[in-house]
Amino acid sequence: MNKILGITGLLAFVWLATWVFSDLLSDHQWSFLTAYNQENLLKRIALFAIISIGVAFVIITGGIDLSIGSVICLVGVGFPWLLMEKGWPLGLALPTVLLVAASIGLIHGLLITKLKLQPFVVTLCGLLIYRGISRGFTGDQTQGFQNSFKGLKLLATGKIPVTTEFGIPMPVVFMVIVAAAAAFFLNRTVYGRHLKALGNNEEAAKFSGINTDRMIISAYVICSSLAGLGGLLFVLDVNSAQPVDFGNFYELYAIAAAVLGGCSLRGGEGTILGVIIGTAVMRVLNNSINLIDWISKNIEFAVIGVVILVGVIVDELAKRMMARRRAELDKKKASVVSSRESGR
Amino acid sequence: MGSEQESVPLLIEVKGLGKSFPGVRALDCVDLKLNKGEVLAVIGENGAGKSTLMKILAGVQPPDQGEIRIDGKTLQAVSVEAALDQGVVLIHQELNLASNLSVGANVFLGREPGQWGVINSKKIRVESRKFLDMIGLDVDPDTLVGDMPIGRQQMVEIAKALSVNARVLIMDEPTSSLSLAETENLFKVIKDLRKRGVSIIYISHRLGEVKELADRVTVLRDGENAGELAKGEIDHDAMVKLMVGREVAQLYERSRHEIGEVALSVEGLRTAAHPAHKLSFEVRAGEIVGVAGLVGAGRTEMMETLFGVSEPLAGEIRVHGGEALELKSPRDAIEAGMALVPEDRKSQGLILDMNVRENMSLASLDRDKKIAGILNKKAEARISQTMIEQMRIKTPNDEQVVRFLSGGNQQKVVVGKWLAMEPKVLLLDEPTRGIDIGAKQEIYALMEDLAKKGVAILFVSSEMEEVLGVADRVLVMHEGGISGELSRGELCEEAVMQLATGVV
Incomplete structure (x- = not known):
């Protein structure tokens, strides 16, 4: 719970700082706290949160998935390619791309559990393979919907109006559904408990009769499937995708958000709410770099890297301080007890 | 100040040591004295504060209160370096060796001889040989530590300690994972070190060992001094009395329990670890069967195979006369009504x-x-x-x-x-390893109780007293096979040992 408070504080700080520097202290028109920008920010948070929740499952098992960005690309270019170039009907193309994404997770999971390959290696190869395949079958050509599928695109671009200027973007609805389902799975079902247990100690989980292989495979399937859903929404949002860089680095954004949100790469730890707030911090940062004039866009990665590092350091220091304070309190209690006893 | 103090110089004196952790007062005003060239046993139940005291002595943790004097001088700062400077070395229960490096490299780890960061391997070989000879460890310094059995690895730790001129060796449960022969060898080395004037602080739950080795015994209870025994006073009952703070009537309360039909039947079982041997035996409902044997006799492998952790190569396992089980994972065994309390509580349990x-x-x-x-x-x-x-x-x-x-x-x-x-067959692998006497007693009582209710119990134990005291019947294993079976009437230490060492 402390972790969530801390990361929420960080979010508030970054958000306020962006507002101050981009709007209050700048001489041009407000650009951050506008209905248009906040709506867009919310949409990007939701899109990235969906893939971050996916990778959180894998991280909780103590694994990692580096292939997310390439899966997003495969789905992001594959979906319009099937519809526009190959002329597949929507009813066939949509389930196909989602099935492909899920199968990728299944293959990862099988290789990791049955062949005992390391998650890092398996998904690193995946990162290279799916990117290569995407560029291959599209001939490296940009894929898009042009002016077709207007209704479908509303899934990503539509919004539920709140005021005349501001509405809740549709991806937020998807995110809420995904997050609610994920949180329920993790906290309220036997499977979520099994997942956390094996993330902490796989051997003990196995000795307790948990089918650890099946749980790990499920985590990778969930991760790749959510990456697939993410890819679909990303491409519907921007209308077209270039195979060479669509979804580039997204796996790192997702992993960073999960870690910032309290997932331990050692496994067994993490909350969905934390992951969402972690994603929000990343997106607001990205937004602020775009809006604040005196931060060069070229140093975006450096800024994000530094903020995450500082966040993790502060978290670690806070943890130590708490432990020390507790120890001192105990010592005081103990000395009170012993002085009372010696006084008797 | 008598003449005694002059004849045996006092090496370490600890006064009024106190240490708290979150939620626990680990040590409270503890005193300890260690003379030159003596083996001091420190005993106590789990949580009595032994490990904390040793960690403070070795400089791993600073104390909250109290002072440590070495050679009459108060130790100012407590750190591992300061302790090493004074020749105080702690050998952990879990050994601290790099298993991917050679014996010589481990002996000189962190103090490699050489120039400009280039290691002088020849010097390591020659120098480490000296210390290995000192404890009679006949091993090539180039051998990888990971390739050696655990008992010899421990000897490497001791050689390493000698190489830094250790005057005080602190050994925390050194025999907990050693075989009988390895234990005997360790004792020989300890006695030899004592002759050389090295002081040893020996922590163990095994009171038999303490009796054999110790010149003096210090007992801790609940973080305080509970008493001390001089050489002549060291016996089992006296130690237990000080540890638990009361007379222990009987560790094993045996009661008659009904023995019913066959609950677990194993026929021609071959495990992956020892494929050459076929294991066959039965355990009846309400029966407590012990599995004795030396470390490495294949007992744990048998238990894990019965529980589906590793797949059996051949053989039939049945519970209550049902179909032969197909054990592919613990889930299958659990479904059949089995349960396993594994050997390593922390990593498997x-x-x-x-x-x-x-x-x-x-x-x-x-x-x-x-x-x-x-x-x-x-x-x-x-x-x-x-x-x-x-x-x-x-x-x-x-x-x-x-x-x-x-x-x-x-x-x-x-x-x-x-x-x-609610298992029908309960498998227990070293159920009382590393737990204190009070808890042991409760585990034994629980086993009795379950047997009375008709549960079939198969338990592996390396503690002879436990096997003799608790089991209705004992299977003895030797090098992967069952070398014999002893009924209640035939049970005695010699018989078990003979079968376990394959003398018969």
Whole structure:
């Protein structure tokens, strides 16, 4: 719970700082706290949160998935390619791309559990393979919907109006559904408990009769499937995708958000709410770099890297301080007890 | 000041040592004296503060209060370097060696001879040979530590300690994973070191060893000094009395229990670890069968194969005369009504960072789940509450993270997890390893109780007293096979030892 408070504080700080520097202290028109920008920010948070929740499952098992960005690309270019170039009907193309994404997770999971390959290696190869395949079958050509599928695109671009200027973007609805389902799975079902247990100690989980292989495979399937859903929404949002860089680095954004949100790469730890707030911090940062004039866009990665590092350091220091304070309190209690006893 | 003090110079004197951890007062005003060239045994139940005291002496942790004098001089700062400077070396229960490096490299780890960062391998070989010879360890310094049996690895640790001119060796449960022969060798080395004037602080739960080795015994109880025994006073009962603070009537309360039909039948079982041997035996309902043998005799491998951890190569396993089981994973064994309390509590039995309730329910969650896999929190709470009461687990509440429980209470959590499944066949692998006498007694009472209720119990133990005291019948294993079976009437230490060492 402390972790969530801390990361929420960080979010508030970054958000306020962006507002101050981009709007209050700048001489041009407000650009951050506008209905248009906040709506867009919310949409990007939701899109990235969906893939971050996916990778959180894998991280909780103590694994990692580096292939997310390439899966997003495969789905992001594959979906319009099937519809526009190959002329597949929507009813066939949509389930196909989602099935492909899920199968990728299944293959990862099988290789990791049955062949005992390391998650890092398996998904690193995946990162290279799916990117290569995407560029291959599209001939490296940009894929898009042009002016077709207007209704479908509303899934990503539509919004539920709140005021005349501001509405809740549709991806937020998807995110809420995904997050609610994920949180329920993790906290309220036997499977979520099994997942956390094996993330902490796989051997003990196995000795307790948990089918650890099946749980790990499920985590990778969930991760790749959510990456697939993410890819679909990303491409519907921007209308077209270039195979060479669509979804580039997204796996790192997702992993960073999960870690910032309290997932331990050692496994067994993490909350969905934390992951969402972690994603929000990343997106607001990205937004602020775009809006604040005196931060060069070229140093975006450096800024994000530094903020995450500082966040993790502060978290670690806070943890130590708490432990020390507790120890001192105990010592005081103990000395009170012993002085009372010696006084008797 | 008598003449005694002059004849045996005082090496270490500890006065009024105190140390607290979150939630526990680990040490309270503890005193300790160590003379030159003596073996001092420090004993006490788990949680008595032995390990904390040793860690402070070795400089791993600073004390909150008190002082440590070495050679009459007060030690100013407590650090590992300062302790090493004074020649105080701690040999951990879990050895601290780099298994991927050679023996010589380990002996000189952190102090490699050489220039400009280039290691002088020849010098390492020659120098380490000297220290290996000192303890009679006949091994090539180029051997990889990971390729050596655990007993010899421990000798490397001792050689390493000697190479830094250790005057005081602190050994924490050094024999807990050694075979009989390795233990004997260790004792020889310890006695030899004593002759050379090295002082040894020896921590052990095995009172037989203490009796054989110690010149003096210091007993700790609940973080305080409970008493001291001089050479002539050291005997089993005296030590136990000081440790528990009361007379122990009887460690094993045997009662008659009805022995019923065959509950577990094993025929021609071949394990992956020892494929050459076929194992066949039966355990009846209400029977407690012990499995004795030396370390490496294949006992744990047999238990794990019975529980489906590793697949059997051949053979038939049946529970209560049912179909021969196809064991592909522990789940299959659990379904058949078996349960295993594994050898290594921390790595195989518990999720250390989860709380008591979550650990207790881990095996039964799946059985008790509601529709769509939803957790049955009521059943979970009921199980953990029942088990905490029934097994008298000392914990503030069921939300306590098990990492912070004592060994005995941790073991009770593991046992409780399986009792919740109401097993027909209970497999226990070293169920009392590293837990204190009070908890041991409770585990034995529990085994008796379960047997009375008709559970068939098969337990592996390396403690002879335990095997002799608890078992109705004993299987003895030797190098992967069952070398003999002893009924209650035939049970005695010599008979077990003969079968275990393959003398017969």
